[in-house]
Structure formats: C-alpha cells, structure tokens
Amino acid sequence: MRALRQDIARRITTASRRRRDGRIPLTGRHWALLVGFALTAVLVAVGLGLPTPRQAPSVPAERVAQARAALGGLHVVAARLRPPVDYQRSAFGQAWTDHGGVGAAGNGCDTRNDILRRDLAVTKSVATTSCPAAVAAGRLRSPYSGREIAFARGAGSAQVQIDHVVPLAYAWDMGAWAWPAPRRMAFANDPANLLAVDGPSNQAKSDLEPGRWMPALRGFWCQYAIGFLTVSAAYRLAVDEASRRTLAAALGECPAE
Structure with missing residues (x-):
C-alpha cells in the first residue's frame, strides 16, 4: 500500500510521464486507491459514518x-x-x-x-x-x-x-x-x-x-x-x-x- 501511494506521488510530480494532453496516466489500482482516500477524507471531514449492519437478533x-x-x-x-x-x-x-x-x-x-x-x-x-x-x-x-x-x-x-x-x-x-x-x-x-x-x-x-x-x-x-x-x-x-x-x-x- 505504501509503495502504491509513493508511485502515485512520483507520477504526479514527474512531468516526463505526462501524456500529450497533459493528464497523468494512472492504472486502475491507482484510481481505486485515490477514490478510497477521497471517500475516507469526505466522511471524516463531515463527521458522517455509514450505518453499521447488525445481524437481526433472535426473538422469542x-x-x-x-x-x-x-x-x-x-x-x-x-x-x-x-x-x-x-x-x-x-x-x-x-x-x-x-x-x-x-x-x-x-x-x-x-x-x-x-x-x-x-x-x-x-x-x-x-x-x-x-x-x-x-x-x-x-x-x-x-x-x-x-x-x-x-x-x-x-x-x-x-x-x-x-x-x-x-x-x-x-x-x-x-x-x-x-x-x-x-x-x-x-x-x-x-x-x-x-x-x-x-x-x-x-x-x-x-x-x-x-x-x-x-x-x-x-x-x-x-x-x-x-x-x-x-x-x-x-x-x-x-x-x-x-x-x-x-x-x-x-x-x-x-x-x-
């Protein structure tokens, strides 16, 4: 996980790896990690949490x-x-x-x-x-x-x-x-x-x-x-x-x- 984050940072800061349209090529794994980071940041920032699923307790x-x-x-x-x-x-x-x-x-x-x-x-x-x-x-x-x-x-x-x-x-x-x-x-x-x-x-x-x-x-x-x-x-x-x-x-x- 740490190596993947470092790889993303390297791609963002290395101009030689940019495509002709100026965008940075990221793999599917990179995008998944970025989306996960972003979602976590949003949830923490606004103080929200997802409902915790619980197994329905038995009823007599x-x-x-x-x-x-x-x-x-x-x-x-x-x-x-x-x-x-x-x-x-x-x-x-x-x-x-x-x-x-x-x-x-x-x-x-x-x-x-x-x-x-x-x-x-x-x-x-x-x-x-x-x-x-x-x-x-x-x-x-x-x-x-x-x-x-x-x-x-x-x-x-x-x-x-x-x-x-x-x-x-x-x-x-x-x-x-x-x-x-x-x-x-x-x-x-x-x-x-x-x-x-x-x-x-x-x-x-x-x-x-x-x-x-x-x-x-x-x-x-x-x-x-x-x-x-x-x-x-x-x-x-x-x-x-x-x-x-x-x-x-x-x-x-x-x-x-």
Missing part, C-alpha cells in the same frame, strides 16, 4: 405469536381516520412528566431521562431540576438506523431523541381523541411506547404510521412491529389497512428462536 417465538394475536384482534379501518377534533400535543399532558402513572412514574426523574438511562450506555450523570441523576453523557446504537451516537447533554443533545413508536398524532386519529386526559398522559409516557433513537430518523418518521414509514434498519422491523402492535392492542387503538399489511409482513421476517 412466544413474543411473535403474541404480536400476531394482537394484530388479529385490532380493529382495522380502510385508512387513517379523521376525528372531529384536531390533534393538539397539549391534549397528552405536559411533555415527559413524571406523573404519567406508568413505568417509573413518581421516581423523581422526567420520562425522557428514564428512557435515556434505559436505552443508552450511560457514562456520566448530573443532577438537574427535573432529575437528580439525569443522563449527561453516553452512547446509543440507534435501533432505527444502526448508527452509533455519542450523546452529550447540552447544545448537541438533540442528536438523540425519544420516539413514540405509535405516534401521538396517529393515536389521536385512531381513537385517542376520545380518551380521558389521564389515559392520554399515560400513553405519552408509557415506556413500552418509547425508544431512544437518532434525531434524523425521528424527524423523518414524524407522525407517520407503518404503512408510510418503517425504520431504515430492516433488521429492526420485527421488533418495531411487535412494539407497535403491543401498544396498539393494550390501548385498543384501530389500525389502517396499509399499516396492517406492513406489520404482518414485518412479523413474517422475525428470526424466531
């Missing part, structure tokens, strides 16, 4: 069976419903409240920090007004993209975001608009419906249902479908036909034990 057959049963029990509608009342985030209560009545509610930490501590490899904690042991630093392998993210509390903390597996706006359309306020608050803070993910994936998903969005990392489709169906069944939400087909197909890819 019992969980897959339960998810299939949940799918079979959901009320299916032709398309996403249009409720008589427009969606408002405030209808689900204060964001990340510690008083949602589910999970670790009442432990003195807001829901966001509860999920960060559950999903990240935490390396540093700090006391804040909303949590005596808030996550200050850690690492996350995003289940949606496979990207590894170094999380640091502060200006760049939005690199890691907390996603509602079943989006609040979708839940609203599919029945949550008629729920009492405490049920909506519980839904918004239920750990079963929350995942720490990379910011770009969360922004791309927005409030889209499975029929229009699934994680970029296909190896996570099985787990995503199980989570979506488990929550939808627990809260008795309807599902649109396109999403039902997508979720059924995702369950078909589950690498059961």
Whole structure:
C-alpha cells in the first residue's frame, strides 16, 4: 500500500510521464486507491459514518405469536381516520412528566431521562431540576438506523431523541381523541411506547404510521412491529389497512428462536 501511494506521488510530480494532453496516466489500482482516500477524507471531514449492519437478533417465538394475536384482534379501518377534533400535543399532558402513572412514574426523574438511562450506555450523570441523576453523557446504537451516537447533554443533545413508536398524532386519529386526559398522559409516557433513537430518523418518521414509514434498519422491523402492535392492542387503538399489511409482513421476517 505504501509503495502504491509513493508511485502515485512520483507520477504526479514527474512531468516526463505526462501524456500529450497533459493528464497523468494512472492504472486502475491507482484510481481505486485515490477514490478510497477521497471517500475516507469526505466522511471524516463531515463527521458522517455509514450505518453499521447488525445481524437481526433472535426473538422469542412466544413474543411473535403474541404480536400476531394482537394484530388479529385490532380493529382495522380502510385508512387513517379523521376525528372531529384536531390533534393538539397539549391534549397528552405536559411533555415527559413524571406523573404519567406508568413505568417509573413518581421516581423523581422526567420520562425522557428514564428512557435515556434505559436505552443508552450511560457514562456520566448530573443532577438537574427535573432529575437528580439525569443522563449527561453516553452512547446509543440507534435501533432505527444502526448508527452509533455519542450523546452529550447540552447544545448537541438533540442528536438523540425519544420516539413514540405509535405516534401521538396517529393515536389521536385512531381513537385517542376520545380518551380521558389521564389515559392520554399515560400513553405519552408509557415506556413500552418509547425508544431512544437518532434525531434524523425521528424527524423523518414524524407522525407517520407503518404503512408510510418503517425504520431504515430492516433488521429492526420485527421488533418495531411487535412494539407497535403491543401498544396498539393494550390501548385498543384501530389500525389502517396499509399499516396492517406492513406489520404482518414485518412479523413474517422475525428470526424466531
């Protein structure tokens, strides 16, 4: 490799080896090496990394069976419903409240920090007004993209975001608009419906249902479908036909034990 780089440098600096049109003759091996150097330089310069492929982990057959049963029990509608009342985030209560009545509610930490501590490899904690042991630093392998993210509390903390597996706006359309306020608050803070993910994936998903969005990392489709169906069944939400087909197909890819 070193000899090949030196050969390239020699050809670039030796005028006698130039062709009549002034260009420097490089072999296929030279061009491949140059392209590789250039790509590496670009990735390092902009701080990007390619998603790391991971082998899809096995899933207990019992969980897959339960998810299939949940799918079979959901009320299916032709398309996403249009409720008589427009969606408002405030209808689900204060964001990340510690008083949602589910999970670790009442432990003195807001829901966001509860999920960060559950999903990240935490390396540093700090006391804040909303949590005596808030996550200050850690690492996350995003289940949606496979990207590894170094999380640091502060200006760049939005690199890691907390996603509602079943989006609040979708839940609203599919029945949550008629729920009492405490049920909506519980839904918004239920750990079963929350995942720490990379910011770009969360922004791309927005409030889209499975029929229009699934994680970029296909190896996570099985787990995503199980989570979506488990929550939808627990809260008795309807599902649109396109999403039902997508979720059924995702369950078909589950690498059961």
